[in-house]
Amino acid sequence: MGKFAKNIIEFDRVGFRYQAAPVLNNITLAVREGEFMGLVGPNGGGKSTLLKLIMGLITPDTGNIRVFGTSPKKARARLGYVPQFARFPSDFPITVEETVLLGRLRAGRIWQRYNAQDRAIAAKVMTETGISEFAQRPIDQLSGGQLQRVLIARALASEPELLLLDEPTASVDAHQEKSVFDLFRELNKRMSIIVISHDIGFITDYVDRVACLNKELLCHETQAITPDVIEQMYGDHVHVIHHHSHAL
Amino acid sequence: MMEFFAALAEQSFLQYALIAGVLASIACGLIGTYVVVMRISYLAGGIAHSVMGGMGIAYYFGGSPFVGALIAAVISALLIGLVKLYWQAREDTLIGALWASGMALGILFISQTPGYQVDLMSYLFGNILLVADGDLWLMAGMDGIIILTILVLYRPFQAVAFDPEFARLRGLPVNLLYLLLLCIVALTVVLLIQVVGLILVIALLTLPAAIAGHYVRTLSALMGLATLLGLAFTSAGLAISYQPDLPAGATIILLAAGSFIISSLISARKKPVQSPDSASKSNIAN
Structure with a gap:
């Protein structure tokens, strides 16, 4: 793969606000093909909002977003998304395999049955994520770490070109966190990845680049993350809140 | 009980009632499952009660209460669905308003129609023994629509x-599918009203699927088991109520509710102690 050959995501002076409160300000960002990018920043800094903008679930108030050279909505089919928490009821009657197969649904063929190819791909990604042995188990009998792997497998079943992960290791312990990121490193050989994390120190071992987000974007290469930068980012956060409370 | 079987062989109204129970069970098993797993029984309750308005208006103008009910149910399903999708914060208020004002509208129109008392009771609590063969065909047709929609x-x-946000990312027309599902719920509610009336309909819609949920853990298995349970409750309720001349709808519901309580107690007892893993998962889910 021609790593970093071209831009797959381009944010051009993007701004977004919920009601009156600005969440993202003047974000200009390019993500290159094959890149493994970490997204860090304080809570409320707009990390999840940035992912939602990429997926076209929300539209920016100002600026322009291109994903794979087209609009986020049109590019959706090429994205895989793993939410931070399972948003569905945990006792929903569905097996691991059925959940993963949902990743095979397509807009144009919603009435069709899953075919042999769909099942083969589901089996492959379940092996890859280490959940094959639970394939027939209902999801309410899984641990937090296992459920997280099911959500990753569901995203992979779509055969995405870009994988978006919102704090994928928030519900697992440190040992599992390492094995999950080892998996991402393996996946990065065939797809671009953007991962939100709260653990800057940990992800710098894995990612090509860290983007620091606190309403505005401070981009840095991996090597440049120093305590000073972290302090600047989180310190800045306090400053920004202060500034806006005055402005209102 | 023997009298019931003897009468069943001779009386066509009893045969019709039994068939109506079978047709209702299919709808309640298939759609009740969605209502239970999506936790929208309050929403279905709103649809059921607002149906009274449509029935009353149709009755007043000499039309078919069944058609009036169907139109009212679909309108309120779409209204509630649109509010849920686009104006989330006010969903419960709107359901409450539709619930009560539908009833009020129905009672107003029925009160202005001569000879209303008997019919009012059968709308509210159902009268499975009054089901005519034309109703059966209508119910069968509605079952057909429901089965076909779910098959496709x-x-x-x-x-x-399961997960609307993910479905949207996969490019599915989530809002359209959600509204369609609510319309099918509305259809089912109207179908079940024939058997147990609009006040009791929520119990017949949700209890079989809720009981099935104690034993099976896939959507299709839930649908199958809930249908069989619905069948058992309607048939047994009919048989038990026949000789002492009890209201069939109420008997069916109490049978279902009693079974639900017993089943809940049994499944609560045999549930294993939570593992540390699942305990930490539920912490995270909160």
Whole structure:
């Protein structure tokens, strides 16, 4: 793969606000093909909002977003998304395999049955994520770490070109966190990845680049993350809140 | 009980009632499952009660209460669905308003129609013994629509019921599917009203699927088991109520509710102690 050959995501002076409160300000960002990018920043800094903008679930108030050279909505089919928490009821009657197969649904063929190819791909990604042995188990009998792997497998079943992960290791312990990121490193050989994390120190071992987000974007290469930068980012956060409370 | 079987062989109204129970069970098993797993029984309750308005208006103008009910149910399903999708914060208020004002509208129109008392009771509590063969064909047709829709849209419905956000990312027309599902719920409610009336309909819609949920853990198995349970409750309720001349609808519901309580106690007892893993998962889910 021609790593970093071209831009797959381009944010051009993007701004977004919920009601009156600005969440993202003047974000200009390019993500290159094959890149493994970490997204860090304080809570409320707009990390999840940035992912939602990429997926076209929300539209920016100002600026322009291109994903794979087209609009986020049109590019959706090429994205895989793993939410931070399972948003569905945990006792929903569905097996691991059925959940993963949902990743095979397509807009144009919603009435069709899953075919042999769909099942083969589901089996492959379940092996890859280490959940094959639970394939027939209902999801309410899984641990937090296992459920997280099911959500990753569901995203992979779509055969995405870009994988978006919102704090994928928030519900697992440190040992599992390492094995999950080892998996991402393996996946990065065939797809671009953007991962939100709260653990800057940990992800710098894995990612090509860290983007620091606190309403505005401070981009840095991996090597440049120093305590000073972290302090600047989180310190800045306090400053920004202060500034806006005055402005209102 | 023996009298019931003897009468069943001779009386066509009893045969019709039994068939009506079978037809109702199919709808309640298939759609009740969605209502239970999506936790929208309050929403279905709103649809059921607002149906009274349509029935009353149709009755007043000499039309078919069944058609009036159907129109009212679909309108309120769409209204509630649109509010849920686009104006989330006010969903419960709107359901409450539709619930009560539908009833009020119905009672107003029925009160202005001569000879209303008997009919009012059968709308509210159902009268399965009054089901005519024309009603059966109508019910069968509605079952046909429900079965066909689920056969075609089983997987997209599963995706929307389970995780709408992910379904949207996969390019599914989530809002359309959700509204369609609510319309099918409305259809089912009207069908079940024939058997147990609009006040009791929520119990027949949700209890069989809720009981089935104690024993099976896939959507299709839930649908199958809930249908069989619905069948058992309607048939047994009919048989038990026949000789002492009890209201059939109420008997069916109490049978279902009693079974639900017993089943809940049994499944609570045999549930294993939570593992540390699942305990930490539920912490995270909060």
